[in-house]
Amino acid sequence: MEFQSCVKIINEWDIVAARQLGRNVAKELGFGTVDQARITTAISELARNIYLYAGQGSVSIEKLNKNGKSGLKIIAEDQGPGIEDIRRVMEDGYTTSGGLGAGLPGAKRLMDDFDIESIPGEGTTIIATKWLR
Template sequence: MEFQSCVKIINEWDIVAARQLGRNVAKELGFGSVDQARITTAISELARNIYLYAGQGKVCIEKVYEGNKAGLKIIATDEGPGIQDIRKVMEDGYTTSGGLGAGLPGVKRLMDEFDIDSVPGKGTDIKATKWLR
């Protein structure tokens, strides 16, 4: 059974809603508090990027199953300006917003799987999965 729930990211309150959704699903799946915190931090970062750079988009949370493994997948999509140089944004410390630059490399570290697809002028799709230990 596939479960997917999405939050449209239009304003800052939507970032909070997306985090809350992710935490609830992580709890349902049986993730401990440390992994719940990792997941909500990753969601926060992805949702904030949508809000800051694309103006709007959505964050979807999906329960995923592979064999006898269960996990949570975050899918962040937008139709913003896209990312010109993915390699560059994946460098630690790189920032365009004057933030900490933990950004996408941070999300990659927090999650078990990370995939980014971006087309300049068309938008960005990011998928990040955390598996239950």
């Protein structure tokens, strides 16, 4: 079942749209309310980072079905400035926006799998997956 849906992130309302899409897909797959909240929070962080640092990009949601396990994959992509030091941005409390610094480390903790690829000057792709328990 390769369903995929994408929200272009251009303004703050798109962050809300991406969250809503994620919640709907999570609900459809049978995730409980706690995991739905985790997924929407992670989407929120990823979409907000695109909006704040890259200006625009996209958040895609995919339904996964692997070895009898169901899950949800979030793909956040942008062609922004990229991340110079991925290890540093993954440290708790690190912030460049003056926010709480929960950002990427927080999003990683909320998901089961989390992978960042970033090329300075070219952009960033983050893939985060949550499996149905």
